[in-house]
Amino acid sequence: MAMRHLTVLQSTLLMMFGLGLLSCSSEPDATPPASQPEPATAEPPAGQKMPETIASLEAKTSGLWRYTGLTTRDGTDLPLTGIFLFKDGLFLQQAVFNSEPFDQAGSMAHAGPYRAEPETGSMHLVAEQTISLDPTTASPISFTPDTDHDVTVTRADERLTLIFGMGTSTVQEFSRVGPGEGQLYRLENGALALVDNHFILVDGSENQVTSGYGTYEQEGESLSLQVIRWSEAETDSATNLMDVALEATFDGQSLVLADGRAFRVSEEP
Secondary structure, three states: OOOHHHHHHHHOOOOOOOEHHHEEEOOOOOOOOOOOOOOOOOOOOOOOOOOOOHHHHHHHHHEEEEEEEEEEEOOOOOOEEEEEEEOOOEEEEEEEEEEEHHOOOOEEEEEEEEEEEOOOOOOEEEEOOOEEEOOOOOOOEEEOOOOEEEEEEEEOOEEEEEEEEHHOOOOOEEEEEOOOOOOEEEEOOOOEEEEEOOEEEEEEEEEEEEEEEEEEEEEOOOOEEEEEEEEEEOOOOOEOOEEEEEEEEEEEEEEEOOOEEEEEEEEHH
């Protein structure tokens, strides 16, 4: 089943994630004479919603979100465990599918910039890393840089629904974890987030991938990572981890795991 899950995933990944025009403000109208009333704000016709703005779209999506479901374009439900962060113009996503055996489960990870598109009421995401892993194959890494995705947004209280392909493709549903308070770091091949007592790591290329998320505790430069889901791969093998503890250090310049692997910061967004 893991192979089937990843095959469906790979057929939709490149269509999931797309540039909008930022609206430019015009010069304000002259102040009307004191004897004239201020023009009233136009209300939409009954039954229609107010148009989206950059601020309203960002307010809907901003924060840390936990996956509650994913449905493909053809209506196939793919249970998964994962996380999605929108913060300060950068998004990170990581998830592992809930297929058995776990060590053969497919996974996906993305990171890159995003922006609101009020003219279409959508968010535009540029996945600088588009990663999917299939541990059951001889070449487990599928990596594509710089894929564009346009996503419609629906928010209901603490629930978020993203539909890729401008409402025509994958449906992804989430529950809110928190406001995304904390720090973001651009890595040489991805991004790292330390927000709401959670970490998200997305780092990858066509030859090597490491991605995961969970909670963490920090004391000085020492980090204790309580992994919820983690996937890593080289060109000929892949490994999944769940519910394990990893020790690391982070000095603001490099995240270094206990096995010596280092993920270097290139900039703070």
